Amino acid sequence: TNGVSFEKFNSTEIQNFKDYLDKGAKTKSHTELSQNSKHSYFNKIKAACKQAHRDQITPTNSAFHVQGFKQGETQREYLTLDEVKLLANTECQSELLKKAFLFSCLTGMRWSDINKLTWKEIQHSKEQNNYIRFTQKKTKGTETLPITNQALSYLGKRNILGERVFKGLKYSSGNNIKLKQWIMKAGITKIITFHCARHTNATLHLSLGTDLYTISKMLGHREIRTTQVYANIIDKSKVEAQVQKIKQQKAD
Numbered sequence: 001t002n003g004v005s006f007e008k009f010n011s012t013e014i015q016n017f018k019d020y021l022d023k024g025a026k027t028k029s030h031t032e033l034s035q036n037s038k039h040s041y042f043n044k045i046k047a048a049c050k051q052a053h054r055d056q057i058t059p060t061n062s063a064f065h066v067q068g069f070k071q072g073e074t075q076r077e078y079l080t081l082d083e084v085k086l087l088a089n090t091e092c093q094s095e096l097l098k099k100a101f102l103f104s105c106l107t108g109m110r111w112s113d114i115n116k117l118t119w120k121e122i123q124h125s126k127e128q129n130n131y132i133r134f135t136q137k138k139t140k141g142t143e144t145l146p147i148t149n150q151a152l153s154y155l156g157k158r159n160i161l162g163e164r165v166f167k168g169l170k171y172s173s174g175n176n177i178k179l180k181q182w183i184m185k186a187g188i189t190k191i192i193t194f195h196c197a198r199h200t201n202a203t204l205h206l207s208l209g210t211d212l213y214t215i216s217k218m219l220g221h222r223e224i225r226t227t228q229v230y231a232n233i234i235d236k237s238k239v240e241a242q243v244q245k246i247k248q249q250k251a252d
Contacts, residue, residue, distance in 0.1 A: 009049065009058070014066045018042055021069075029173060039069040076229065078199040079105065081207075083188050090186040093178045099154040100166050101179065104197035105204075106151035108219050111194050112137040115169055120161040122152075136220050143220050202230040 021038045033041070049063040079087070084105050092098035100114050109117075113136055121134045130152050132145045155165050169175075176193075183192045190196075198219070205215050216227040 009052075009062050011062055011065055014045065014049070014063045017045060018066060018069075028171060029176060035069065042068050076199045077190055077192060077196050078203045079188070079190070079192065079196065081204060083186070083190075084200065084204075086186040086188065087182065090182060092182040092185075094175060096166060096169055097175055097178055098182065099156070100169055101194060101197050103151055103154040104194065105200045106154070107132070107145060107147055108198050108201035108205075109145070110136070110138060110198060111171065114166060115164075115171070117165045118161065119159050119163055119165055122155065122158070122165065139220060139222065141220055141222075145218060199230070202227070206230055 021033060021041055025033050025038075025041075027033060027037075046063040046066075046068060049058070050061050052058045053061040084102070087098075088102060103109070104111070104114055109132075113134060116137065117132070117134065121132050122130070123133050124130050128144075128146060130147050130149070132147055133142070134145070135142050159165075159167075179192070179194060183190070202215055202219060205218070206212075212224060212227050212231060215230070216224050219227065221227050
């Protein structure tokens with residue numbers, strides 16, 4: 001679709017883009033896009049075509065007759081508090097990666113925001129104690145995020161204000177492998193990615209009784225329904241735990 005203006009953007013171009021998302025597009029890790037990624041990317045194109053028609057840039061909505069992708073069921077893997085403790089006590093090939101991941105578990109910050117985090121954004125005041133004042137890379141929203149002394153301990157010695165806190169941290173297949181090996185070494189059998197640290201933060205807060213609105217603000221969600229997904233996960237886990245307890249009682 002590169003170089004194609006809205007005037008020439010017809011249903012054939014839309015279909016070609018859809019086919020590219022379905023068969024050709026790859027992630028940074030060279031894997032196929034998830035169903036939800038396809039759904040999200042294609043809906044952005046459909047929305048742009050719809051707006052172009054509204055603004056009279058195009059005579060028709062080019063994407064109107066092209067069916068989009070169905071949204072996949074959301075799966076959010078997370079770690080329990082005991083599993084986070086296990087990881088904290090388990091050696092990782094990359095100490096920098098370990099600190100960044102555990103910091104994400106304690107703060108809920110995304111990889112993209114942790115990777116660009118600078119010492120200037122780590123602030124302190126008598127009223128708020130330690131907190132991070134940063135702009136989310138994904139949403140562009142400016143957030144103020146309180147952090148605990150435990151989270152602060154993973155940042156190491158304070159450096160020049162403009163310096164990255166996790167200097168040298170990079171997204172790579174090598175780091176992904178190190179993360180998986182670290183998880184396995186801790187005896188955890190779940191499939192965990194770096195983003196699961198964010199899920200872990202949300203579910204830990206819910207388990208401790210933090211209300212949805214507060215969690216939504218801490219995670220920088222624009223809509224409360226995005227945060228509601230985590231509440232559903234916790235509720236499902238409680239039901240599964242109760243079922244297992246009943247089975248165990250019957251077995252005994």
